Amino acid sequence: MAWTFNIKEALLSGLILKAINKGMWADSGYKKQAWEYATQAVREKAKRPNMELKQIKLKHNLCKKDYKA
Numbered sequence: 001m002a003w004t005f006n007i008k009e010a011l012l013s014g015l016i017l018k019a020i021n022k023g024m025w026a027d028s029g030y031k032k033q034a035w036e037y038a039t040q041a042v043r044e045k046a047k048r049p050n051m052e053l054k055q056i057k058l059k060h061n062l063c064k065k066d067y068k069a
Contacts, residue, residue: 001046001048001051003059006045007042007045007046008059008063009045010038010042010044010045010046011038011042011056011059011060011063012060012063013041014034014037014038014040014041014042015030015034015035015038015060018034018038019034019037019038022034024037035053035057038056038060039051039053039056042056
């Protein structure tokens with residue numbers, strides 16, 4: 001699957017904006033509810049209802065790595 005800008009936006013805005021604004025952030029990272037919200041957002045935007053959480057977490061980590069570079 002190609003990660004378009006809109007799909008990455010769904011992932012990152014789902015995690016960053018919703019997680020922080022709704023208290024779904026802990027010192028060790030995002031809470032389970034934040035990942036669930038982001039997963040649902042990505043599945044809807046990508047039209048891939050079977051996309052797994054591990055794929056989404058991997059893309060998140062790659063985005064973080066690119067950001068830090």
